[in-house]
Amino acid sequence: MTYSYYKNMQLNNIIFVYQGEVTADLVSSILQMIENKLEGEGEDRKVKKRVFNVMVECLQNVYHHLDALPPTDPSNPIKDKTALLMIGREEKDYYIITGNHVLNDRIPDLKSRLDRINRATKEELKQLYQEVLTSGGFSEKGTAGLGMIDIARKSGQRLGYDFHPVNDRYSFFSLEARISRIVDK
């Protein structure tokens, strides 16, 4: 059993995986650990910074959104604020995957935002970022969609996503951001 987990992680180039409750302290610890790892393995400085930046946004995104879920809701498939966090390193890319439950009502909005981001050119992303940054209605949790735009800008690649139906009220939302390890000097 353990060996198959190990082989599976190795096969998928997973360097970090976590399943469980996401707290602010946990996010700090993961960031610290991965930062040390990137540092210790002599990853390119630019790549390291991008990975760290995208990791901050992805992890905090999950942290903030989980708060929005009512854990006491009887139809909630999870009883605490659990999520999946995964970081992988392939030959050409780092990838960061997060997974968490979302209310089905939120899917259309999330999906349209992600599609809009994925359709946008580099220049359009820059404009979108400035638009959201300067528009009001930001504060509820200090995030307001800027996170995903920033992830897309730093990633420079399309964001992968999926909504896996869990029951009639919830789905499992996964988001994948990739960061190239190849830098133009």
Added chain:
Amino acid sequence: MRNLVIEPTSKTPKVILNADLGIFEITGRSIPEDAIGFYRKVLDWIEEYSKNPLTDTTFKFQLEYFNTSSSKCLLDIFRKLERMHKNGHKVSIRWHYDADDEDMAETGQDYQALLDVPFELVPV
């Protein structure tokens, strides 16, 4: 007015706001979950300071990382400095960044484009 000094943590920057010495600096990393909570004191200080500022205010920013919730708070700070500038005070913003860090240079340019206040990009 009282000076404001906030020591850095792994998620929040060092802040020095010292009107006696004319030092206005935010340096380090700014990735707190609750950026609004962190920056409230800074914004209040600048608001108070802007009522009776020095003849010349140079505000230095040198951030290694910042998250998107901090980015809105930074804009709020810049807006206050912009208002001082529009009210006829001499104000400038210096955005220091690691010369290798294109992303941080680009973020500086983003802000520069949005603001009507002297905003200098300083690669270090």
